[in-house]
Amino acid sequence: MARQISYSAFISYRHCPPDSQIAERLQRKLENFRLPKEVAAKVGKSRLRRVFRDETELSVAEDLSEVINTALRNSDYLIAICSPRYLESVWCRKEIETFLKIRDRKHILLVLAEGEPETSFPEILMYDEVFKEGPDGQKVMVRRPREPLAADCRGENKRERHANVDKAVIKLAAAMLGLKYDDLEQRYKKAVIRRAQKRILTVFSVMALIIALCVVFLVMIARQNEIIRQRYADTIAATSDNLLRDGKRMDALYAARLGLPDSNTGNYSENAVRALTNALGVYDPPNTFACDGDIRIPSSFMNNLYVSPSGKYFSVMGLNSNRYVLEAATGEVVSCWEEDGISDFSFDGDKGFVYQRTDETYKYFDLTTLEETDLGFREAYTECDANGEGYVFFTNDGAYVYKGTECVWSLDYAHEGFSYAERLNPIVVFVPGTDEVWLIIIDCDKMKTVAYIVDKQTGGSDRMVLTEDSQMLTCSTDGKTIAWRYYDENLNYKYRVLDIETGEVKICNVELDDIYDIGVRGDDIVFIGQEIVYLFNRDLVFQKKINVKSYIQRFITDAEMILVDNYGGCYRINNGDYEYLEPNTTEDVFSWEKTFTNGTLFVCEPGSTHVYTYTFRQSDYLTRYFGEYEEFGHSGLGDTDVNRFRDLVMEKETEFTMEDVYMVTLCTNADAGIIQLWDEELCIYDSVTGERLKTIYSTEGTLNGFYYDEEDGYYYISTWDTEVFDVNFRYIYSIKGCIIQGVDRVTGDPVVTEINADPDVGDKVMYLVHPVTYDKLISIADEMLKGYEPDERVSERYGI
Incomplete structure (x- = not known):
């Protein structure tokens, strides 16, 4: 008898794509799946046994029915690759029925290849048969609904399906081995990372060994390994900086974290810590906003960036003459069509x-039902509520005026006695809130x-x-x-303000230059010029003049008025004053097309395939301060202790002379001092x-502060920035x-x-500063990165 x-x-699967493709990849992945060592020790095995799939196990001459029945009897689990086509197969149903004669339903695992569960899962697996005592006291069999264990491997294309199969392998393996999925997933990811790190360290260890053999000093091996590790961490830190520069904050954080140990051993890359801190933004001042992410678009951007009010969706016009509507969170295309370049586009909220x-x-186009309705207009343009x-x-x-697909109000120009449309200038204002x-x-x-004034509901x-004159x-x-701004009888620009409730009209008596836009919100009125903004209250009392950088674009919500210029300056207007917000990016970004919604600034450069998002940053570790503080005294050349320290150093120093010394200072509460040279x-x-x-x-800049925080064991050294070091002067x-x-x-x-505060603010x-330890930085990063991995394009381009 042949060995079974x-x-x-x-x-169990249908022989048609994508079912067969998923089955083939799933078999290969399951048979090659290796358990982490600690899990293998727990379950007593390091990998699964063979997985039966007919195309790899059967020969042409065999009795297929008998071989399949034997394989079913000798299998611990049955994995059904489900799709609407699966239910049509007599063979597939028979395989399930045969397996259920041997094992219970808990041993059947489902993989959704296509369609929806209700149209793809076999009905026989959606219930358990249990005995229940009837009214007459007799035991009767009833069906109790059950939710089988299922893995979703659907995808728009082969790549997406393969990626989902790879994720499903862990879920299926956990079920077959009687393990918790979350526990196995976390341990498996750690094992994968450990193997990757081991491969990298192996390569570097070989290099170190070759060097050690050349110089025949065993101590050089450890030293060289440390140099290599530091260089690797420094390299990955540079990659993190590049990612952050390119607007990929999470990827930058991921890269920096790769180069750092889990705890403070005192032996880490200072460049990697610097990159991690920058990516986290823990010490970004409250008056900054920074790029938190970028969204890849299918075509190079041409123009017309629109964003829905919540920021959930956005739309762009591509250089290929196609307009795209995408989800901001995922970059997934919701809809796409060819547009002639003169048609208009408007979001109706997020509906x-x-x-x-x-x-x-x-x-x-209804974003909920995905249905479209013909509105009947051909030559028209639209304005929407931002x-x-x-x-x-x-x-x-x-x-x-429309609400959804319903026209709630209309205006006939001729009936109202207006001139023909070419001589009219319509302005629409949706009042926020x-x-x-x-x-x-x-x-x-x-x-x-x-x-x-129309009620749109x-x-x-x-x-x-x-006006009538x-x-x-x-x-x-x-x-x-x-x-509003208007021409008087002498064709001079004038400005008026109307209190709608009282009917009182006020005329602005302040001469304003080159005004091209006006913004009104609450008690604030702004008149916007080319390089200047005039701020008034609603009684037309002048409040402040703001010098701005070039062209200003305004955005008004029910919560705030935001002005953004072409070079990154951002101004938040509120109650007769303003707050200047410094961008944490290069200036040229803001000369691109941009729009502000729901606290996020969306920007895109013509020709780019990315839309970048910027948000206002509010750190918990650097907060505005209005209290009383003890100011540091400063010591310099001429002070007796400073001169003694300088002379002590110069007796031993061989790398520079007194002519190279620019400044000398002592730390008043620690045994340390600094000499700054002319080259900084x-x-x-x-x-x-x-x-x-x-x-x-x-x-960069002149040394102007040196302080030791005894409680946290940190040194603070200030030039143009304040650098913070641990007790061993590690960054x-x-x-x-x-x-x-x-x-x-x-x-x-x-x-x-x-x-670098706004010079207009006196x-x-x-x-x-709320000090953050190294371990706290790592904890914050790990919490943000929980489950995050860069996509394939980013990994390939930046080498992470």
Whole structure:
């Protein structure tokens, strides 16, 4: 009798793609799946046994029915590759029925290859047969619904399906070995990382061994390994910096973390720590915003970047003349069509969007049902509510306010006595936080401006004549106040503000230059010029003049008014004042197309295949400070102790002379001192022995602070930045653009002052530093990276 083979699993599937492709990859992955050592010791095996799949186990001449029945009897589990086609196969149903005669339903595992569970899973596996006592006391068999263990391997293409199969292997292996999935997944990932690290270390160990054999000193092996590890960490730190520069914050964090040990052994790459700190942004000042991610788009960007109010969706026009709508979180394409370049596009909140294919009428696409509705317009353009739902159509005949696919209000230009459409300048303002939409019709021929205030929910409206003897040029309103620019009879620019509730009109008597836009929100009115912004209150009382950088784009929500210029300056306007927000990026990014929504700035460069997102950063470890602090005293040349320290050092120093010395300072609460050279190099010494402890080459600016935090064991050294070191002068992190000023009288935590604050603000901007240990940095990074891995494109391009 031929020896019978036992199998860990029997794969049941239809012989058609993608079922057969998934079955083939699943067999190979399961048979090659190796358990982590600690798990293998626990279960008593290091891998699964063979997995039966007919194409690899059967020969042409064999009795297929008998061989399959034997394999089913000798298999611990049956794995069914489910799809709508699977249910049509008599052979597949028979395999399940035969297996259920041998083992219970718990030994059947499902893999979803295509379709939905309700149309793909065999009905026989969706229940258990149990005995239950009936009303007459007799035992009767009933079906109890059950949810079988299933792995989802569906995908849009072969690559996605293969990736999902690789994930499913761990889930299936855990079930077959009686292990918890989460536990096996975490241990397996750690084992994979360990194997990768071992392979890298093996290569470097071989290199170190060759060097050691050449110099015949055993001690050189360990030293060379350390050099290699440090170089690897430094290299991965440079990669992290490049990723952060390119807007890939999570990938930058992932790369930096690869180069650092889990705990502070005192022997880590300072460059990797620096990269990790920068990627985490733990000491980014509260008045900055930074790139937190980028979204890859299918085609090079041409123009027309639109974002839905919540930031969930965005749309771009590609150089291939296709318009794309994508999910911001995943970059997945929701819809795509060819557009002629002159058609308009509008989001209707997150419910849907309005669009026009080439040579077709405008359609409404419902993002929930994925159905489209013909709106009937052909030659028209649209404006949408950037903060909510609703949109407006403008045609040659009039204007139409829509809610979803329903027109709730319309305006006939001819019926209202307006000139023909080419002589009208319509302006739409959706009032943030309300259902009001203002349609302001400027009739250039009749020198008349009429506002229609429409409730976009009910369709109710009011009519208000704003001007009858002057030509309005631009305006803005928040529903309570309206401000506009117009020509007077001498063709001079003038500015008016109307209190809508009282009807009172005020005229601006301040001469304003080159105004091209106006913003109104609450008590704030801004008049925006080419390189200047004038800030007034709603009574037209001048508040402040803001010098800006070139062209300004404004964004108004119910919470704030944000102004962004072309070179990265960002201004948050509130209650007659403003806060300047410094971007943590290169300036040229903000000359690209951009839009601000839900606290996030979306930007994209023409020709790029990425949309970048920027958010305001609020660190828990560097907070605005308004308390009382003890200011540090400064010692320098001329001080007796400083001169003694300098003479002690110069007796031993051979690398420079007194002519090279620019500044000398002592740490007042520790036995350490610093000599700064004219080339800005910092040399740190033990002030008692004169021994050099550390040399810092990468500083910029004059040394102006040296402090030791005894409680946390950190040294703070300030030039143009404040660099923080541990007790052995190993780098921990940097506080950019700040110098140390003193310590808080209550907590003893360091206080720093921002040196690059907005020059228009007179008071110093101060922050309280909440020290973070190395182990805390690692903990924060690991929490953020939980389960994260870079995608294949990033890994291949940056080598991580």
